[in-house]
Amino acid sequence: MFLKQISVFVENKVGRLAKVTKILGENGIDISALSIADTANFGILRMIVNDPDKALRVIKDAGLAAKTTEVLAVEVPDRPGGLVPVLEIFQKHNISIEYLYSFVKRTLDSAYILFKVDDIQRAAEALQRENINVLTEQEVNGL
Amino acid sequence: MLYWNKRYECMDRRELDELKREKLIKTVCRVYHNVPYYRDLMQKKGIAPEDITELEHLQKLPFTTKQDLRENYPFGLFAVPLSEIVRVHASSGTTGKPTVVGYTRNDIAAWSELMARSLVCAGTTKQSIVQIAYGYGLFTGGLGAHYGAERLGALVIPISGGNTKRQIMLMKDFGTTVLACTPSYALYLAETMEEMGIKPEELRLKSGIFGAEPWTDNMRREIETRLGISAIDIYGLSEVIGPGVACECEYKDGLHIFEDYFIPEIIDPDTGEVLPSGSEGELVITTIDKEGLPVIRYRTNDITSLKEEPCKCGRTHVRMNKVVGRTDDMLIIRGVNVFPSQIESILVDIGDTQPHYQLVVNREGKLDTLQVLVEVSQSLFSDEVRRLEDLKRKIVHEIQSVLGISVDVKLVEPKTLERSSGKAKRVLDNRNL
Numbered sequence: 001m002f003l004k005q006i007s008v009f010v011e012n013k014v015g016r017l018a019k020v021t022k023i024l025g026e027n028g029i030d031i032s033a034l035s036i037a038d039t040a041n042f043g044i045l046r047m048i049v050n051d052p053d054k055a056l057r058v059i060k061d062a063g064l065a066a067k068t069t070e071v072l073a074v075e076v077p078d079r080p081g082g083l084v085p086v087l088e089i090f091q092k093h094n095i096s097i098e099y100l101y102s103f104v105k106r107t108l109d110s111a112y113i114l115f116k117v118d119d120i121q122r123a124a125e126a127l128q129r130e131n132i133n134v135l136t137e138q139e140v141n142g143l
Numbered sequence: 144m145l146y147w148n149k150r151y152e153c154m155d156r157r158e159l160d161e162l163k164r165e166k167l168i169k170t171v172c173r174v175y176h177n178v179p180y181y182r183d184l185m186q187k188k189g190i191a192p193e194d195i196t197e198l199e200h201l202q203k204l205p206f207t208t209k210q211d212l213r214e215n216y217p218f219g220l221f222a223v224p225l226s227e228i229v230r231v232h233a234s235s236g237t238t239g240k241p242t243v244v245g246y247t248r249n250d251i252a253a254w255s256e257l258m259a260r261s262l263v264c265a266g267t268t269k270q271s272i273v274q275i276a277y278g279y280g281l282f283t284g285g286l287g288a289h290y291g292a293e294r295l296g297a298l299v300i301p302i303s304g305g306n307t308k309r310q311i312m313l314m315k316d317f318g319t320t321v322l323a324c325t326p327s328y329a330l331y332l333a334e335t336m337e338e339m340g341i342k343p344e345e346l347r348l349k350s351g352i353f354g355a356e357p358w359t360d361n362m363r364r365e366i367e368t369r370l371g372i373s374a375i376d377i378y379g380l381s382e383v384i385g386p387g388v389a390c391e392c393e394y395k396d397g398l399h400i401f402e403d404y405f406i407p408e409i410i411d412p413d414t415g416e417v418l419p420s421g422s423e424g425e426l427v428i429t430t431i432d433k434e435g436l437p438v439i440r441y442r443t444n445d446i447t448s449l450k451e452e453p454c455k456c457g458r459t460h461v462r463m464n465k466v467v468g469r470t471d472d473m474l475i476i477r478g479v480n481v482f483p484s485q486i487e488s489i490l491v492d493i494g495d496t497q498p499h500y501q502l503v504v505n506r507e508g509k510l511d512t513l514q515v516l517v518e519v520s521q522s523l524f525s526d527e528v529r530r531l532e533d534l535k536r537k538i539v540h541e542i543q544s545v546l547g548i549s550v551d552v553k554l555v556e557p558k559t560l561e562r563s564s565g566k567a568k569r570v571l572d573n574r575n576l
Contacts (some may be wrong), residue, residue, distance in 0.1 A: 007526040009519045011556050042554050044528060053439045063558045065524035096318075098527065116526075 001124055002070040003137055004052035005114070008045045009065040012014045012038060020059065032115055032140060035101035046101070048114065050141045059108060059142070071116050072124055073103075074138050075133035077083045086113070095119055109111040112140075113126060145457070146309040147260040147295070151403045152458045160457060162403055164198050164474040166431035171195045171204070174437050181439060182209040182217055200218045201406060202417055202431060206440045212242040212382060222437050223243045228250040234381050243279075244381050245435040251290065253432055258291020258403055264390045264399075265375040267321050269296040272335055272347075274314055274523075276324035276332075277355065278304040283385030284355050288323040290406040291387065297321070305326065307335045315344055318429035322351040326366060326374070333369035343371030352377050354386050357445075357466040359484050361491035363395075376465060382441055383428050397450050397462030399561065404432045405460065407439070409449055423448040425470055444470045446482075472570065474504055476511045479548050483569040486515060489541045491536070494523050501560045513550045515542070520555050 010016040017036070024031060024047075033048040049055045052068055059066045076082045090097060094119045103112035112135065117123045126135050146152045154162070174181040175192045184205045185191070194200065198506055212220060221228065229248050246254065246476040267273060267303050273292040273401040277284030285303055292299045298316060302310060304324070310332060313319070322329065336343075348370060354377035366374045379386035388405055389398035400407050405428050409418045426443045446469065450462040468482030475481070483502055490498040499518040504511060515538065517523075525531055531554060538552045561568045 005526075007524075009313075009524050009531075009554075009556060011554075011559075037527060038523040039532065042531065044526060044531075046526070060521070063556075065519050065521050066558050067521075067524060067526060 001072075001134055002120055003048055003073050003114070003134055003135075003140060004068045005116070006047045006052055006055050006059065007067055007069055007070045008034075008047075008059055010043050010045050012043055014040050016043075017045065019062075020064070021056055023062050024049065024055055027054065029058070032095050033101065033103045033112075035099075035114075037099065046099075048103075048140060050111055069116060070129075071114050071121060073135040074113050074115060074127060075110050075135060076113055082111065083113065084128060085130070086127065089126050089130050089132070090115075090117065090123060093122060095123045095126070116126050144535045145263075147263040148256065148574075152260060152399075152401075152460065152461055154403070156459055159402060160198060161479060163406055163431060164196075166403075167201060167406065170193075170429070170431045170433075170437050171439070173222055174439060175432075178210070178220055178437075180220055181201050182542055198201040198406070201440070204253075204439050206415065206427065206442050208440045208442050209242055209382065209444075216240045217243040218245065220438075223247055223434055228435055230286075232283045232381050232385065233285075242382055242401055244283075244385075247434040250433055250435045253404065253461070254287060254384050254387060255290040255294040257384065258287055259294040260401065261387050262288075262291050262297070262321070262323075262378050263391035264392050265321060265377075266291065266350045266393070267295060267297055267352075268374065271295075271297040271320045272300065272318055273297045273321045273323060274300040274310070274317075274319040276301055276302055276304055276310055276328060277386075283379070283381045284305050284323075284325075287379070287385040287387060288352070292321075292323075308339065310338060311336055311341060314324055314348065315341065318347040318554060320347050321350045321417060322348060322370075323374070324351070324353065325355045326362055327356060329353055329361070329366050329370065329374070331350045333366065336370075343369070349370050349375065350375060352390075357468060357472075357484055359488050360465070360489070361488050365491070368489060377413075377461070378466065380443055380445075382438060383437075383443070384433065388428065392454060392456040392458060396454070397464050398453065399456075399460040399462055400449075400457050402460045402561070405430055407449060407463065409447070410442075412446075414441075420447055420451055423467070427464075446470060446473070452545060454564070474502065474513070474570065474572065476513050476548050478506065479546060481513070481546055481548065483548060486542065487569075489545055490538065491516065493537055493541060494520075498523070499560050501559075501568065502570045504570070504574055511574065513548065515550050515552045516553060516555050516560060518556055518560055524563065 030050045035046050036046045098116040100115045172192045228245040230246045233243045234335050275288045279285030296573045350373045353374045361376045375391045377390045377560040379388040391398050408422040408427040420574045426447050427440050445466045445467050447463045491528050501516045503514040535552045541552050
C-alpha cells in the first residue's frame with residue numbers, strides 16, 4: 001500500500017535536475033510525480049517512479065546520495081476544498097504531515113496527492129476507514 | 144619479528160648520544176669542506192667545524208629551508224661529486240622549481256635499512272606480501288618502500304598508485320598482507336572495495352603502513368575498521384631522505400625517530416628558538432649519516448612534539464607525536480590558528496565516518512571568511528530538509544565552540560570535491576595576501 005519514494009541530494013546548481021532526470025530517462029525509468037524541497041544551497045529531489053529499486057541503483061551508481069522513503073498516495077476529488085477531508089482525518093488522528101506534493105498525472109475528476117507523514121501505517125488505516133482511496137504501487141504505475 | 148636491527152633500535156641512551164655526537168661532528172666537517180653554501184653560512188656566522196664538539200652545539204648552526212634547496216637548484220647542496228650520486232628524487236614542486244635530492248650508494252643502503260625497520264614496525268616479515276601503492280618515480284614513497292621491503296626479503300608488488308579496481312583485484316588474487324600507501328588512498332581503496340561488494344574478510348590484508356600526509360587517529364580508526372587491518376603511521380620527507388625518518392611501533396603511541404640517522408629538534412616557528420622538551424612546535428631535522436645531500440637543521444614545516452620517555456616496545460629512540468599540521472597549512476583566520484586536522488576531527492565526531500571536506504578561505508573587504516564544504520555521503524543524507532539543516536547547524540556550532548571562529552558550512556554532492564589518489568586537497572586559500 002505504501003509507495004517507495006526516491007529522494008536525491010542535489011546542490012543548487014544549474015543542470016542538477018537535468019542530470020538526475022537524464023540518468024533515469026536513459027535507464028527507461030518513468031517518473032510519475034516529483035517535487036523539490038530547497039534551501040539556500042541544496043535541495044532534496046523527491047520522485048515516484050515505476051521502478052524504484054532500479055532508480056535507486058542507477059542514481060547511486062552515478063555517485064549521488066539517494067535513499068528511499070515510504071509515502072502514501074491518496075486520491076482526492078479535483079475540486080475546491082477537495083483536500084480538506086483528508087487533512088481533517090489526519091488532524092483528528094493527530095498525524096503530522098512532513099511534506100506533501102501532487103502527481104504529474106491526473107484523471108478527469110480526481111487528483112492524487114503524496115504524503116510523507118510521521119506514522120504511515122496509522123494514516124493509511126484512518127483514511128481507508130473514511131473510504132478515502134489510498135493507491136497501491138500498481139495503481140500508481142497504471143495511471 | 145620484533146625489531147629489524149635491535150642493536151641500534153634499542154641502543155642504550157648514553158651510547159646512542161655518543162654515536163650521534165660523533166656522527167654530527169663528521170657531518171659538520173663534511174658539509175663545511177664539501178658544500179660551499181654551508182661553508183659561507185658558517186663563516187658568516189663565525190663558526191668553524193672545530194666549534195661543534197657536543198650535541199648541544201647543534202643550536203649554533205643555521206637552519207636549512209626548502210627555499211635554500213630551491214635557490215641551489217638542482218645540485219648545489221650535494222656534498223659529493225655527481226659521479227658518486229646513483230639516484231635523484233624530487234619533490235612535486237607545486238610552487239615553483241622542485242627540490243632535488245641526491246643519494247649515493249650508501250645513502251640508498253641506509254634508506255633501505257630505515258624502511259626495513261619501519262616495515263617491521265608494521266608487522267612485516269620475510270613471509271609478507273607487500274603491495275606498494277605509493278607512486279613510483281621522482282616521488283620518494285614508491286621506491287623508498289620498495290627497497291625497504293626487498294631488503295627485508297618480503298614479496299613486493301610494485302603496483303604504484305592509481306588503478307584502484309585493479310589494486311583490489313590483485314590484493315585479492317595475490318593475497319597481499321601489507322599495504323603501503325597514503326592514508327587518504329587507503330580510504331579510497333576501502334570505499335571502492337565497498338562499491339565492488341568485496342568484504343575485508345575476502346582479503347588476507349593484516350596491516351598497512353601509511354604516510355606522506357598528516358592524518359588523525361579518527362582516520363586511523365576508520366581505516367582499521369573498514370579494511371580490517373592494523374594501521375601504522377610512517378613519517379618522512381624527501382629533503383631528509385624520504386619515508387622512514389620515523390615510524391610507529393605496535394603501540395601506536397608516537398613515531399620513533401631513528402636517531403642513529405637523524406637528530407630532531409622542536410623550535411618556535413616564528414623565533415627559531417629551540418623549545419623545552421615536550422613542547423609543540425616545528426620539527427627540525429639534521430641528518431648525520433647522509434652523504435649525497437646532508438641537511439643541517441632542516442625545517443620540516445611540520446608541527447609536532449617529542450616524547451622522551453621510554454616506549455613499551457623497547458626501542459630507545461625518541462618518539463614524535465602524530466603531526467598535527469604544517470606551518471604552511473596552518474590557516475590564520477581572523478587571528479585564530481586553524482589546522483585542517485582540527486576541522487576533520489570535528490566532522491568525524493559528528494558524522495561517524497571520514498568525511499570528504501574542503502576549507503575555502505576568502506577575504507571579503509577586510510574580513511577573512513572560512514567556508515567548510517562537506518560532501519553529503521550516503522550515510523549523512525536524509526530525506527528531511529530539517530535533518531540536513533540540523534547537521535549543518537551542528538557543524539557550525541561545534542567549530543565555533545572548539546575553534547572559536549564562525550564558519551559557513553555548505554553541503555555538497557558526493558565525490559564533487561577534488562581528490563587524487565595521492566594527497567587530498569584540503570584547503571583552498573583565495574586570499575591574496
